[in-house]
Amino acid sequence: MxxxxxxxxxxxxxxxxxxxxxxxxxxxxxxxxxxxxxxxxxxxxxxxxxxxxxxxxxxxxxxxxxxxxxxxxxxxxxxxxxxxxxxxxxxxxxxxxxxxxxxxxxxxxxxxxxxxxxxxxxxxxxxxxxxxxxxxxxxxxxxxxxxxxxxxxxxxxxxxxxxxxLAMVSLEIELAGKAAHAAAEPYEGVNALDGLLLGWNAMSAMRLLIRSDSRVHGIITDGGKAPNIIPDRAAARLMVRSPDNAYLADLRRHVCEVxxxxxxxxxxxxxxxxxxxxxxxxxxxxxxxxxxxxxxxxxxxxxxxxxxxxxxxxxxxxxxxxxxxxxxxxxxxxxxxxxxxxxxxxxxxxxxxxxxxxxxxxxxxxxx
Structure with a gap:
């Protein structure tokens, strides 16, 4: 045939x-x-x-x-x-x-x-x-x-x-803090969510410096357990994307190829x-x-x-x-x-x- x-x-x-x-x-x-x-x-x-x-x-x-x-x-x-x-x-x-x-x-x-x-x-x-x-x-x-x-x-x-x-880096970010009563003794705690938000805002500002063909985006996956507890853990899942593996490697070390x-x-x-x-x-x-x-x-x-x-x-x-x-x-x-x-x-x-x-x-x- x-x-x-x-x-x-x-x-x-x-x-x-x-x-x-x-x-x-x-x-x-x-x-x-x-x-x-x-x-x-x-x-x-x-x-x-x-x-x-x-x-x-x-x-x-x-x-x-x-x-x-x-x-x-x-x-x-x-x-x-x-x-x-x-x-x-x-x-x-x-x-x-x-x-x-x-x-x-x-x-x-x-x-x-x-x-x-x-x-x-x-x-x-x-x-x-x-x-x-x-x-x-x-x-x-x-x-x-x-x-x-x-x-x-x-x-x-x-x-x-x-x-x-786009090539992609997937990042799991976790910050550790110290729990405390948010009203009675907040000074005894270390707020992990505050630390994560500081980094999040810095990442948002960094977008102005990233090439127009690349992306950074993500979600906060853990912001604490209750509003009256200083969060002892905060976490986020981020994705960084670029069509250029070399450029992506500069942004992060773990790369999935284009x-x-x-x-x-x-x-x-x-x-x-x-x-x-x-x-x-x-x-x-x-x-x-x-x-x-x-x-x-x-x-x-x-x-x-x-x-x-x-x-x-x-x-x-x-x-x-x-x-x-x-x-x-x-x-x-x-x-x-x-x-x-x-x-x-x-x-x-x-x-x-x-x-x-x-x-x-x-x-x-x-x-x-």
Whole structure:
């Protein structure tokens, strides 16, 4: 079977499973779970794989809700990644209910279409993208050690091939003080909250000196236990973001890397998306898209993280409006298209040794 025929078969395979994928995506949307707690989503995704006679390895990397499955034999190895965690108070305001299901659809359709081809396809269920860096645990566990290309997509409000994802430092700040009665003997205490607020105000003033493409933001997570007790503990969670790892390193020592879009893989994805009726756009100079642990993956293997629009116009991520968009008919249609484009791009890697070679060269900095 020639490559064009295999890609047609991929499309047919996704379409044949569309109803099951839609149902699961909507169920996950209606049952949002936070980082490391995605038991409902992981169970639904793995059961769908197992219903099609796929052997699934659960608990990968010491993470209860992570999973891996494979099809094929030999090399190259193409990994298709899916996320499924939600945001506190907002649910699936980042559209992750669509990402795990798209990865499942791509994997199953590709398994059927690539039967007899050299190489392996690996689906990687990735928990805790929003908080906790789940993919970092999977890297440490060797999940990507033999991977030739890592592919995933993300829902957005624009079809964007090479989104700028900021590097991120996540900081947990804790100050210790001494408790005392706030009315009777305040002079016996040491107010940890006052100390935290002094630092908070200094951080706010520092924003005037930070580059315009970088961000500092956070929340106070502990300001004391009662108003009549001098707080003996105060805590905050901060995030520092920048597109420049060197600059970020100046701000803090623990760095999660920027997503590096692999140009050869991105071009292959764009060609497949175009064949499916979606024209990918380049990144706009002023655009950023937050941070992701896919950046950690793309420091060790070639990878892509394109955005596909699930909205009719601009809608900010991490908003109630985006939560609603993530269960819309357009979102489900885009999920089908993403599954097809990911599987078709994986086929390109499996079928064309030259593409794998160019992707590796670009990743190593030999050729862009």
């Amino acid at each position: 020639d490559l064009a025929a295999q890609k047609r078969r991929v499309g047919e395979g996704v379409d044949a499973r569309a109803a099951a994928l839609d149902r699961l995506a909507l169920e996950i949307h209606g049952h949002p779970e936070l980082a490391f707690e995605e038991r409902f989503a992981a169970e639904g995704l793995t059961k769908l794989l197992e219903s099609e006679k796929v052997d699934v390895r659960r608990g990968v990397g010491g993470l209860e809700t992570a999973f891996v499955a494979e099809a094929g034999a030999g090399e190259p190895v193409v990994a298709i990644l899916g996320e499924y965690d939600a945001l506190p108070g907002l649910g699936h305001a980042c559209g992750h209910n669509l990402m795990g299901t798209a990865a499942i659809g791509a994997f199953l359709a590709l398994r059927d279409a690539a039967d007899g081809m050299r190489g392996r396809i690996r689906i990687v269920g990735c928990p805790a993208e929003e908080r906790g860096g789940g993919k970092v645990f999977l890297i440490r566990a060797g999940v990507f050690a033999d991977v030739t290309a890592a592919l995933m997509y993300h829902p957005g409000d624009r079809d964007e091939l090479d989104p700028l994802m 997503v590096t879009t692999n140009r050869p893989l991105a071009e292959a994805f764009a060609a497949n998306a175009k064949a499916l009726g979606r024209a990918m756009q380049p990144r706009r100079p002023a655009d950023t898209h937050g941070s992701t642990d896919m950046g950690n993956v793309t420091t060790v293997v070639p990878g892509i993280h394109p955005f596909l629009s699930i909205t009719d116009g601009p809608v900010p991520g991490h908003s109630i409006a985006f939560t609603e968009a993530a269960r819309s008919p357009r979102a489900l249609e885009t999920m089908h298209l993403a599954a097809k484009a990911l599987a078709m791009t994986a086929l390109d890697v499996l079928a064309d040794p030259g593409l794998a070679k160019r992707a590796k060269e670009a990743h190593n900095g030999h050729k862009i």
